[in-house]
Amino acid sequence: MDYWKTPFRRGIESFQAGKYDLAIASFSESLKHGGDPGTICDSRAAVYQKMGKLKEALRDSKTVIDSQPSRWQGYARSARLFHQIRKFDAASRMIDLALERIPSHQSARRDEMLALRGAVDSAREEATKEAAKLVSQRACHFGKLPVEIANTIFSFLLADDHAYVVVLAQVCQNWRFTILGTPAFWSILVLTERHPARKIRVWKERSKNRIRELALTEDFSLTPSVLEELHKLSLKSLVTLRLDNFPITHLPANLPSIGGACLQALRGLREANVTLLKGRLQWHGKTPVFSPSVLNLNSxxxxxxxxxxxxxxxxxxxEGYCYGAFSQRDWYNALWLFHRNVNLAHLEIRSWYPVTTLPPPTDRELPPTILLPKLSSLKISLSLPGALLARLAFPSLTTLEISGCPPPSVDHALRHLADSKAPKLTSLAIRNSTCDPQLMIRVLAATPLLETLELSYISTVKAVLEALTRAPDPQPVDSGAPHEVSAGLLCPILRHLDCSRNDAVSGGELVRLVKMRIAEAEKCAARERDDPGQSGVTRVQPLQTLIADGCPNLDSDVLPWLREKVPSVSCVYMTKKAAAWKR
Structure with missing residues (x-):
């Protein structure tokens, strides 16, 4: 008896009703009762296809082909399934086999297969285009560059941060091959507390033992493995040496080929603690000569x-950093040091009160004024800035900081600054050093390029702020003269003001200062719109940063307005108690 037909009909009805799970169960039951595999598996494949179970559908379609190889239904079903899973070659093969088996009088079936072939061909063409586009997007165009150009690009990147060489070597295989194959990219070796011995070995191999710059940032005297690797390192190509917290007395033992030259360059240095040393090496055969370029001395x-x-x-x-390294009697020695180092660009002096009344040495001839043409940054603290500035000329100075110095000496220094000794000054900081406000105003009038001003712990700051608040004198309309706003306005391009830790600072002058400079900036902008070709005009800049920390008399009511008008405002009260009282 045909027991298989009943579950088969039930499967057809379930499929038509959308009950796919029940249809699958019914068709499977029909197979168990001896139903025709070709007919039942083709129907079950249709259900699997509707359910998205394409793998099971293909399995049933194969069963149909195996059981009825001369009929077209299994091939047609397989063609649709292969098209659906984007197996275009297999789909085309199944279409050809189906067309061979469809009777010629069933033109509708043949047209259906031909339409499917067109869809497969279109999908294959689209997939080919997408694949080509993806390959183009993923292609390493950088790898097609000549090695010389690639190396130049890498050199520019590594000029800012040599440690970036490790990151570049991990981008892709092509980059890694180029980076590892260029010893010059591994010529800078900086040893820190992080795996120093292993780093020496890696850099030694990749640089072909040609290290041009060596930096020791730790005292490795208690790390024998590091010292052993340093001994093996060839320094014949070394050009630059930097020691940061590495004792110079350990150089001869740890770097015997250059240690003697370094100590020779620092002969006479006994009491100072060298916390930072950087310099250049010149090799005369096997003999190096060391010339320090950066020196940091602590007392x-x-x-x-x-x-x-x-x-x-x-x-x-x-660069020179002298923190208590000079004694009171080293006045002329220090001046001689400055005189002989014309390339000095950054100088910091702390804790030095020289005796300037000593007779000058007879074996040296110092000029009345020592010219430091490249000095751009000068920082003086706990010292006598007046005596120092009186003997120095620095036409390129852009940054000056004076901290904790005696008031008479500060006034002396300001007097020299007011005499146009720093026409390029852009940043001035006076901290914890009371000064004559009129002298400070003279300095501000002589530094039209000043952008940053800090006056903290200055009892006379109120008069200076009032001077910064004064608007320029109006010029007659018919005077014919250009609008030189800098002639009547102090520091026209001042953008950053720090007046912290001053009891005399109140909200009134700060509001007036900000308001006046915004108004003058708008006037300058209007004049530029009216006369774009005007020349000789300094455009006023509104404040961008205002710092008034620790100013107890600054009314908190003005802070919202200040924060609205100035992009960055800081007003931190000195203590929580003071903040609670004010607010």
Whole structure:
């Protein structure tokens, strides 16, 4: 008896009703009762296709083909399934096999297969275009560049941060091959506390043992493995050496090929603690000559430094940091040091009160004014800035900071600044050093390029702020003269003001200062619109930063207005108690 027909009919009805799970169960039951595999599996494949179970549908379609190889239904079903899963070659093959088996009088079936072939061909063409586009997007165009151009690009990137070489080597295989194959990219070795011994070995291999710059940022005297690797490192190509917290007395033992040259360049240096040393090496055969360019000295009191000898040996300094390193009697030695280092660009002096009345040495001839043409930054604290500025000329100075110095010496320094000794000054900071407000106003009048001003812990700051608040004198309309706003307005391009830790600061002058500069900036903008070709005009800039921390008399009511008009405003009260009282 045909027991299989009943569940088969039930499966057809379930399929038509959208009950796919029940249809699958019914067709499977029909197979168990001996139903025709070709007919039943084709129907079950249709259900699987509706359910999105394409793998099971293909399996049933294969069963149909195996059981009825001469009929077209299994091939047609397989063609549709292969098209659906984007197996275009297999779909085309199944279409050809189906067309071979469809009777010629069933033109509708043949047209259906031909339409499917067109859809398969179109989908294949679209997929080919998408694949080509994806390949183009993923293609390494950088790898097609000549090696010389690629190396130049990498060199520009590594010029800002040499440590970036590790990141570049991990981008892709092509980049890694180029980076690892260029020893020059691995010529800068900076040793920190992080795996120093392993880093020496890696850099030694990748640089072909040609290290051009070496930086030691830790004291490795208690790390034998690092010292052993340093001994193996060839320094014949070394051009630059930097020591940061590495004792110079350990150089001969740890870097014997250059240690003696470094100590020779610092002969006379005994009592100072060198916390930072950087310099250049010049090789004369196998003999190196070391020229320090950056020197940071901290004071020690057990021995004295022979500055007379040291100032003769140091001639190429670009940065100097002297924190208590000079004694009171080293006035002329320090001046001689500055005189011989014309490339000095950054100088910091702390804790030095020299005796300037000593007789000058007879074996040296110092000019009345020492010219430092490249000095751009000068920071003086706990010292006598007046005495120092009186002997120095610095036409390129852009940054000056004076902190914690005696008022008479500060006034002396301001007097020299007011005499146009720093026409390019853009940043001025006076901290914890009371000064004559009129002298400060003269300095501000002589520095039209000033952009940053800090006056903290200054008892006379109120008069200076009032001067900054004064608007320029109006010019007659018919005068014919250009609008030189800088002639009557102090610091026309001042953008950053810090008046912290001053009891005299109140909200009134700050509001007037901000309001006046906004108004003048708008006037300048209007004049530029009316006369775009005008020349010789300094455009007033509104404040961008205002810092008034620790000013107890600054009324909090003005803060919302200040924050609305100035992009960055800081007003932090000195204590929580003071803040609670004010607010």
């Amino acid at each position: 020690r009191t057990d021995l004295e430094t022979d500055w007379a000898e040291l100032s003769n040996s140091l001639t190429d300094l670009e």
